[in-house]
Amino acid sequence: MEIGxxxxxxxxxxxxxxGIIPERDLYSSPVLECRHLGIxxxxxxxxxxxNLVIGKTEIAGLIxxxxxxxxxxxxxxxxxxxxTMGTILLNGHDLNxxxxxxxxxxxxxxxxxxxxxxxxxxxEDNVRIGLHNQVKYGMFSGIFRLPGYWKGEKEQHEKAMxxxxxxxxxxxxxxxxxxxxxxxQRRLEIVRALATNPSLLxxxxxxxxxxxxxxxxxxxxxxxxxxxxxxxxxxxxxxMNLVMGICEGICVLNYGRIIAKGTPNEIQSNPVVIEAYxxxxxxxx
Amino acid sequence: MKIKKNTVQNxxxxxxxxxxxxxxxxxxxxxxxxxxxxxxxxPICVYVVMAISLNLVVGISGELSLGHAGFxxxxxxxxxxxxxxxxxxxxxxxxGIRLLLSMIVxxxxxxxxxxxxxxxxxxxxxxxLAIVTLAFGEIIRxxxxxxxxxxxxxxxxxxxxxxxxxxxxxxNGPAGATGIVKIATFTAGFVLILxxxxxxxxxxxxxxxxxxxxxxxxxxxxxxxxxxVTKYKMMAFVTAAVLAGMAGALYGLNFSAVTASKFKFDTxxxxxxxxxxxxxxxxxxxxxAATLLTVLPELLRAFSDYRMLVYAIVLILVMLATxxxxxxxxxxxxxxxxxxxxxxxxGTET
Numbered sequence: 001m002e003i004g005x006x007x008x009x010x011x012x013x014x015x016x017x018x019g020i021i022p023e024r025d026l027y028s029s030p031v032l033e034c035r036h037l038g039i040x041x042x043x044x045x046x047x048x049x050x051n052l053v054i055g056k057t058e059i060a061g062l063i064x065x066x067x068x069x070x071x072x073x074x075x076x077x078x079x080x081x082x083x084t085m086g087t088i089l090l091n092g093h094d095l096n097x098x099x100x101x102x103x104x105x106x107x108x109x110x111x112x113x114x115x116x117x118x119x120x121x122x123x124e125d126n127v128r129i130g131l132h133n134q135v136k137y138g139m140f141s142g143i144f145r146l147p148g149y150w151k152g153e154k155e156q157h158e159k160a161m162x163x164x165x166x167x168x169x170x171x172x173x174x175x176x177x178x179x180x181x182x183x184x185q186r187r188l189e190i191v192r193a194l195a196t197n198p199s200l201l202x203x204x205x206x207x208x209x210x211x212x213x214x215x216x217x218x219x220x221x222x223x224x225x226x227x228x229x230x231x232x233x234x235x236x237x238x239x240m241n242l243v244m245g246i247c248e249g250i251c252v253l254n255y256g257r258i259i260a261k262g263t264p265n266e267i268q269s270n271p272v273v274i275e276a277y278x279x280x281x282x283x284x285x
Numbered sequence: 286m287k288i289k290k291n292t293v294q295n296x297x298x299x300x301x302x303x304x305x306x307x308x309x310x311x312x313x314x315x316x317x318x319x320x321x322x323x324x325x326x327x328p329i330c331v332y333v334v335m336a337i338s339l340n341l342v343v344g345i346s347g348e349l350s351l352g353h354a355g356f357x358x359x360x361x362x363x364x365x366x367x368x369x370x371x372x373x374x375x376x377x378x379x380x381g382i383r384l385l386l387s388m389i390v391x392x393x394x395x396x397x398x399x400x401x402x403x404x405x406x407x408x409x410x411x412x413x414l415a416i417v418t419l420a421f422g423e424i425i426r427x428x429x430x431x432x433x434x435x436x437x438x439x440x441x442x443x444x445x446x447x448x449x450x451x452x453x454x455x456x457n458g459p460a461g462a463t464g465i466v467k468i469a470t471f472t473a474g475f476v477l478i479l480x481x482x483x484x485x486x487x488x489x490x491x492x493x494x495x496x497x498x499x500x501x502x503x504x505x506x507x508x509x510x511x512x513x514v515t516k517y518k519m520m521a522f523v524t525a526a527v528l529a530g531m532a533g534a535l536y537g538l539n540f541s542a543v544t545a546s547k548f549k550f551d552t553x554x555x556x557x558x559x560x561x562x563x564x565x566x567x568x569x570x571x572x573x574a575a576t577l578l579t580v581l582p583e584l585l586r587a588f589s590d591y592r593m594l595v596y597a598i599v600l601i602l603v604m605l606a607t608x609x610x611x612x613x614x615x616x617x618x619x620x621x622x623x624x625x626x627x628x629x630x631x632g633t634e635t
Contacts, residue, residue: 101508142491
């Protein structure tokens with residue numbers, strides 16, 4: 001009864017729009033739902049009222065001019081920053097009060113704009129770090145080489161090689177990650193993130209520093225990943241060929257606020273977006 | 286399955302230790318080793334273990350710890366007490382088993398201290414962590430200065446700042462542990478080095494070890510991959526503390542009396558010098574550096590008063606030599622090349 005009384009006093013406000021998701025994802029719950037997400041750094045609102053829904057197998061793009069707050073959104077999702085406002089639901093779980101490690105356990109694995117590989121370790125070991133919570137054995141099995149160690153190492157090796165073969169990187173397995181060329185390092189970061197068995201894969205500028213040929217290859221690989229693992233991909237990217245080519249839903253951010261949401265065709269012809277990127281046309285003289 | 290490069294390197298490290306042990310045993314049995322050098326054998330083993338275990342914290346886990354001697358002192362005192370208790374209270378005459386149990390007790394108590402210190406300390410980073418570990422090392426030493434232990438029949442009495450306890454005194458406050466029956470042997474030291482190598486090398490090449498190194502290389506990326514950073518820093522820190530405790534127990538049981546002042550800040554720094562000189566993260570280097578630098582003061586006895594001056598100069602010369610680019614290229618010619626396949630694939634595939 002008391003609960004009922006309290007409820008009567010609650011003020012009701014209209015819920016945020018559901019946003020758009022691909023038709024095929026309509027009957028499964030969305031992988032990510034952000035409601036009124038925002039963060040303030042000492043009065044500066046870096047991201048404000050960020051509402052987004054991503055379908056279970058959607059490839060979503062997050063674009064915007066430099067300094068719009070795109071990477072901040074990623075840092076909020078992965079709980080590198082704690083949001084000061086709003087809610088993040090990942091597969092229906094509230095990420096509030098969770099840290100990066102717990103968010104990762106719920107199925108969130110990202111790549112970084114400035115590559116963050118474990119440069120002194122081999123390519124294979126980098127992927128094995130990603131497999132850390134997938135193939136487990138204890139510290140004592142490791143020290144005293146108990147059967148669990150051999151079983152775990154074998155399984156990790158096989159899984160790592162399988163994942164590396166996605167990008168045809170098996171023959172680089174023994175090389176130091178830091179010695180790889182830039183494009184390969186970016187691809188390795190994606191493989192490492194995939195190894196954690198995520199349900200949402202946020203990629204922060206995956207094509208930065210790649211040549212057009214590599215970018216094209218990456219585009220088909222991202223689609224392959226989505227189709228094989230049945231996961232959602234969210235990407236920040238400045239390469240409009242890539243974004244318009246593979247993204248199903250696009251969200252445009254400027255000064256920390258969403259200025260447009262829609263399909264690539266809608267975004268391309270949206271005057272607000274064009275203005276944010278190119279500036280306003282001067283009044284007719 | 287082809288043998289990994291790591292495995293080969295580890296086998297070489299084990300072989301070097303075994304060869305050194307066999308050589309020393311031969312020198313001792315054939316009477317070719319001087320008395321003073323013979324007395325150094327157990328301290329060498331102890332410092333090698335200390336250096337390897339500190340390298341686990343500094344090199345592998347990447348945290349600067351300046352209180353490693355604190356764990357050694359806890360091991361030395363608890364080991365000495367355990368040994369006396371086992372002899373007096375339980376009439377355990379077998380020295381080998383008594384030494385083994387004492388070392389285990391030393392390791393366990395140092396491990397407990399490691400957990401207690403690690404919980405607050407490992408939340409800090411960089412310089413702050415170094416300063417707090419330094420403080421904890423000093424706190425341990427000062428607490429030990431106030432502790433009194435005595436054995437009354439088979440009962441162990443403890444008191445803090447009060448020397449009036451019944452029975453024979455084992456630990457007498459600032460005067461330290463007295464009346465220790467010397468049971469440490471060179472063979473035990475050798476076995477302890479092998480055990481330490483086994484623990485550290487196997488740990489590094491396992492799931493947990495990779496997680497430890499990941500947190501060192503890039504904390505943010507490690508967290509994003511779901512690695513609990515504090516847990517793995519703690520794992521390295523406590524493992525190192527346990528090993529240092531075992532080494533401390535061996536050290537304590539090598540002397541008839543041990544005082545807490547033997548494990549001052551200087552000792553922590555000495556061990557850190559071994560680690561830095563041998564190469565941070567390089568286990569084999571730690572072994573060699575610890576051995577040579579423990580023997581060096583003995584060999585420099587001819588310089589009498591200027592001994593420590595020469596010691597310092599040798600340290601500086603070694604540092605200069607190992608960091609000299611032309612010397613490095615000279616080494617590179619003799620050492621096996623780093624065989625990484627040429628990363629030519631980037632972007633050329635269709």
